[in-house]
Structure formats: C-alpha cells, structure tokens
Amino acid sequence: MTNEGTDDTRPQTVPEGIPLLDAESRLPKNDPPELLIITGMSGAGRSRTAAALEDLDWYVVDNLPPRMLAALARMMTPAEGGVHRLAAVVDVRSREFFADLVSVLDQLRMQGTDYRIVFLDAADDELVRRYESVRRPHPLQGEGRLLDGIAEERQLLAHLRRRADVLIDTTDLSVHDLARKVREVVAGEGDRPLRLTVVSFGFKYGLPLDADHVVDVRFLTNPYWVTELRHLTGRDEQVRDYVLGLEGAEEFADRYVDAIAPVLDGYINELKPFVTIAVGCTGGKHRSVAMTEAIAERLRDRGQSVRTLHRDLGRE
Structure with a gap:
C-alpha cells in the first residue's frame, strides 16, 4: 500500500529495498594483483632492479625456482595489506630448474594469471667488465672462459628475450639510471616525493x-x-x-x-x-x-x- 505524496522510487519496505541499496552501495576498489618476472643476463642488473622494486613496496623473491611461480601467484590478493605486487627474479642460477620456466609461464596464462616479463640485457664487453670488477665467475662458465658462459646464457635466454614485455639495455646505465628507469617504465611511478x-x-x-x-x-x-x-x-x-x-x-x-x-x-x-x-x-x-x-x-x-x-x- 502506497501513501499519497510518497516517492515511488524509494523502496516500500526494508526487505524489498535491500537489492536497491546493495546496487547503489559503492564497494572499495582494490587494484588487481601485479606479477613481474625479472630475468635476463647475469650481470645486467637484475639485483638492482629487484632492489628498486622493493623500495617501491613490491614483494620481491630472488632466485626463485620456476615451479614455485604458480603457487606463489595464487597466494596474491588484491586486499589491502596483502601481497598484491609481486616481483620474482628467475634466472639461470636455478640451474636445471630453469628449464621449467617456459611451461610454467604457459600454465600461468592458462590459469588466468596476468604477468609481465622484464628482461635485463647488456653488451658482452660490458658484462665482462662488470664480472672482472667483482672477480666472480659467471654461473655457466664452468671450466671455460667468461665469454663462454655469457654465450651459453644468451642461447638459453633467447626465447625469453623475445617474449619480454619490457626490455632494458643497461650497457650505458648507472645504478641510479637503472633504478630511475625501473620506477618509470616498470612500476609506472616516476620520482617519488622526498x-x-x-x-x-x-x-x-x-x-x-x-x-x-x-x-x-x-x-x-x-x-x-x-x-x-x-x-x-x-x-x-x-x-x-x-x-x-x-x-x-x-x-x-x-x-x-x-x-x-x-x-x-x-x-x-x-x-x-x-x-x-x-x-x-x-x-x-x-x-x-x-x-x-x-x-x-x-x-x-x-x-x-x-x-x-x-x-x-x-x-x-
């Protein structure tokens, strides 16, 4: 029963009005989870990229076996306070586990997990200079020369380089230039205020x-x-x-x-x-x-x- 002079657009009773009230209520918006896969040539700046993302409040996992990517992605949540921006550094240091990466990436797509691949690269002569400055062997060098390890790594990573969403050549970048590029290109945040x-x-x-x-x-x-x-x-x-x-x-x-x-x-x-x-x-x-x-x-x-x-x- 409707009284004269009442607004017919309003719900007549509380139960009848619940769907209308629910429809008009604004739910808090949470940003969708973001997954970055950081990979590329050893010595090209993966660690510095990870550190720059960590400074921007990303959850960073370094040297992750590829098989664990899918499980880690499922743990992400858009809810405030949860892990909703995840960066995983995956590279040849995971040795035989690294061969699983391509199939894991396909699995992520099939389960509806969106991700971006960030590939770090640099010229061979610059990679040699960086390795010699820290006096560490290349992870694939074995008993051979440093250039042998670099060449083998390039061959292993060729397919990932082609699939990369973001390619960063760090040959002429300082550590600060690289961090700035990560902020601008990868995280989309530019310079943060002091x-x-x-x-x-x-x-x-x-x-x-x-x-x-x-x-x-x-x-x-x-x-x-x-x-x-x-x-x-x-x-x-x-x-x-x-x-x-x-x-x-x-x-x-x-x-x-x-x-x-x-x-x-x-x-x-x-x-x-x-x-x-x-x-x-x-x-x-x-x-x-x-x-x-x-x-x-x-x-x-x-x-x-x-x-x-x-x-x-x-x-x-």
Whole structure:
C-alpha cells in the first residue's frame, strides 16, 4: 500500500529495498594483483632492479625456482595489506630448474594469471667488465672462459628475450639510471616525493646520528633566561612568538628553506628517499623546537611531505 505524496522510487519496505541499496552501495576498489618476472643476463642488473622494486613496496623473491611461480601467484590478493605486487627474479642460477620456466609461464596464462616479463640485457664487453670488477665467475662458465658462459646464457635466454614485455639495455646505465628507469617504465611511478623529517635537538645531548643537515640556532636569544618562559617549550605560543619575533629569526627560516630547495631537488634526482634536517639549540627545548616547526611549515608550503620530531623535549 502506497501513501499519497510518497516517492515511488524509494523502496516500500526494508526487505524489498535491500537489492536497491546493495546496487547503489559503492564497494572499495582494490587494484588487481601485479606479477613481474625479472630475468635476463647475469650481470645486467637484475639485483638492482629487484632492489628498486622493493623500495617501491613490491614483494620481491630472488632466485626463485620456476615451479614455485604458480603457487606463489595464487597466494596474491588484491586486499589491502596483502601481497598484491609481486616481483620474482628467475634466472639461470636455478640451474636445471630453469628449464621449467617456459611451461610454467604457459600454465600461468592458462590459469588466468596476468604477468609481465622484464628482461635485463647488456653488451658482452660490458658484462665482462662488470664480472672482472667483482672477480666472480659467471654461473655457466664452468671450466671455460667468461665469454663462454655469457654465450651459453644468451642461447638459453633467447626465447625469453623475445617474449619480454619490457626490455632494458643497461650497457650505458648507472645504478641510479637503472633504478630511475625501473620506477618509470616498470612500476609506472616516476620520482617519488622526498620524505622529510625536521628534528629538534639539544647540542648538550649530542647530534642526531641520522642527520643529513644540521642547523644551529644558538645565535638566537635563549628564552630560558626569561622567567615567564623557562617552564614552557617551543610548542607553546608564548615561546614560539618570542623566538620568531627575535631579530633575524623569520628571515633565517625563509632563507634556509630557499637555500636547501636545490639540495632537495638533487636528492630527488639521485633517488634519495629520506632526508633528516636537525635543528639544534643548547637544550632542545625552546629555540630549536620553535624553529623546527617554522622550517617544517615553510617546507610544507612548498609541497614537501614533512614530519616533525622533538628528540630532547622533556629530557631536562
């Protein structure tokens, strides 16, 4: 029974309305699992590729016997917190097990598992130079020459090279160039933003061990000698206003952030993910705390991801 003036588009009863409500509900979207198979010539950069992916939060398995690929792929899940981005390094180090790889790849396709093959390669002369620099034998060299092992490996991997979805020639790439290419071409993430930590500290307790840059603000008048401020900290408005109101304090914070901007750009270019800026005063309670917050605020205004930490606060 329908009352006059009611909206007929709405469900009349709760049971009848459940399908409509279910249809309108938005389920959380999870990215589909991603499987990368990293392979290629020994010495061409497989390990560096794996490390670059691990830095991007991929789950990486090195020197995996191919037979275990299918089982590992079935363990992947799109759910948050599960393994949904898996990179497996598979190469001739697995010796006789490596012969199973082609059939395993076909099996993965048959069971509906999508994957990409990333093949790392380099010129023979560059591979020889790299092996000689680390003074290690090629895994297929045996009693022969280094070039014999490289030639045999090329023959074994020829079919995989043809099947590769991504081919990276590392002959002229530095380790940083390779990591950058993996981020851009393989993971599709490009340069990640820096994660900055600005930490206050007291010089009398020692420098932070992980500091990349140290800022000394002991040139500012110490609020400790102001009776009304002594019991407060740089987090309190009265102390913050006092410190930043001192001659040159605001200008120092502005100029410091201007000066460090090209340094941070360089860190991004060199793939340095974490940077710690340590701001120190005598005890780490007043000046350094207020200046830490001021510098962090200016860095955030420039689009940086910044957290603050006050190491020695409450230590006195």
